[in-house]
Amino acid sequence: MFEKAEKKEQNALWENIKVFVQALLLAVIIRTVLFQPFTIPSGSMMPTLLVGDYIFVNKFAYGYSRYSLPFSPDLFSGRIFSSEPKRGDVVVFRYPPNPQVDYIKRLVGLPGDHIQVKDDILYINGQPVPRQPDGTFTSDYRNDPGVDVPVYRETLDDGKTYDTLDARPDSAGDNTREFIVPAGHYFMMGDNRDNSLDSRFDVGYVPAENLVGRASFIFFSIGNDTSFLEFWKWPANMRWDRLFKGVQ
Template sequence: MSLATEKKSEQGGFLETLRVIAHALIIAVIIRTILFQPFSIPSGSMKETLLVGDYLFVSKFSYGYSRFSIPFSPNLFSGRVWAAEPQRGDVVVFKLPTDNSTDYIKRVIGLPGDRIQMIDGVLNINGQAVPKVRIEDYVEQEPGGRAVRVPRYKETLPNGVTYETLDLIENGFYDNTPVYEVPTGHYFMMGDNRDNSTDSRVLSAVGYVPFDNLVGKAQIIFFSVDEGRHAWAFWNWPWTVRWSRLLSWLS
């Protein structure tokens, strides 16, 4: 093989590698934009359903697509295409209405037209108390190693969806609220960690979430590491990965 032929072959191989990389990047962008987007959990507002250090996939197609479904939320169109409404009890990622660049994740509690109220720590929907049953305490390890027990409850929404909530403080600040009337085209979101969640109960910070602000439905935890640990530190995985949470489906 001549030197010129060898050089031409090397250039062809290099260009082919670039093409493969470019195609892989395009496919990744399409998947992230249209199908699934990864998210990590930065706070404990959804304990124990979601823990700090959980990594999950959010399906972008569950509710159709708005401009917030696209990276950087370009103002290309209004409304949603192929729209499908969320169900009560869905765990949803949405853009904060007061700051459309910030992602929040909460549970859909109130649908358009609902009346939502907390009375003595009990969720009420349209004047009816949501069944709340005390179950085994949630045990949390503090950094010093001390075990802290937190009262835990199972709630059952009117459509039959069940999930667990935590009650850190008896008679907490948002255990008694006024009646929230959910406007048309909006949803009422709450965190499962009821005393440690800034959600729709705080009208000045979150309030009612427009349908267009929904990014997608949280569906599966694909990876999880202990709080304060780094997912990329693979040499620590045998001790830091929460193996029991991997591939957990969310209700």
């Protein structure tokens, strides 16, 4: 009788282990192939993405490179099942000077494009990107870009539209040289134009291999510098209007 009870316990333990392993494998597959969660740690993509936003990134949008895999093993070069990103996409990519670091920016330049910023205006292939005033922005983040920062809505030639911030008219990135995007590379800029280290600076051109995926939607958002672990502060600091909001 005791032997039967012991055998039952062993079988139950083994079943639990199998369920755990299966769940772990499923989680790894989803994270590797489908969607990966990311948190927004800085204000470079304000007002589109805020510090404290937690997003899912669509990893199959552009196909897969070694950076799609955990620990980025050097198993192959380039991309497989690849598809071209679109101008205006919000993209997670590996920082070219240090591929261990993830960045998130907006893709504004495709291979062969001529990109320049003149007097705060983004030019693509010699044409200014139209922008219109769209109110002001104040962040609940301690290191916010300021109070009542001017917001401008840019509209690309394919109709893609999004908001940008222009806190200062004379920042380092407001007047640049002309950049010609090489084949197999992309040009990225943050929507918080005066507070973004992007392709205008040390990020440079981003190789196609470094793309991780396209930002899809916000699944959690908490403000006022609240840590995810401070769950007792969630009710007072949750940004309810941002939950399950698509990233445009």
